[in-house]
Amino acid sequence: MIEIGSKAPSFALRDQFGREITLEQFAGRKHLLLLFYPLDFTPT
Numbered sequence: 001m002i003e004i005g006s007k008a009p010s011f012a013l014r015d016q017f018g019r020e021i022t023l024e025q026f027a028g029r030k031h032l033l034l035l036f037y038p039l040d041f042t043p044t
Contacts, residue, residue: 002008008016012022 008023010023012020015021023032
């Protein structure tokens, strides 16, 4: 579990187009919002 206020660990994810996105690509920015959207028509 990540504590509130701590730095996020390094990660790599694929976007909706299949491109790899890494946390390091956003270095130096003040804010970063990650949004996880469940697929349509899946039970949540």
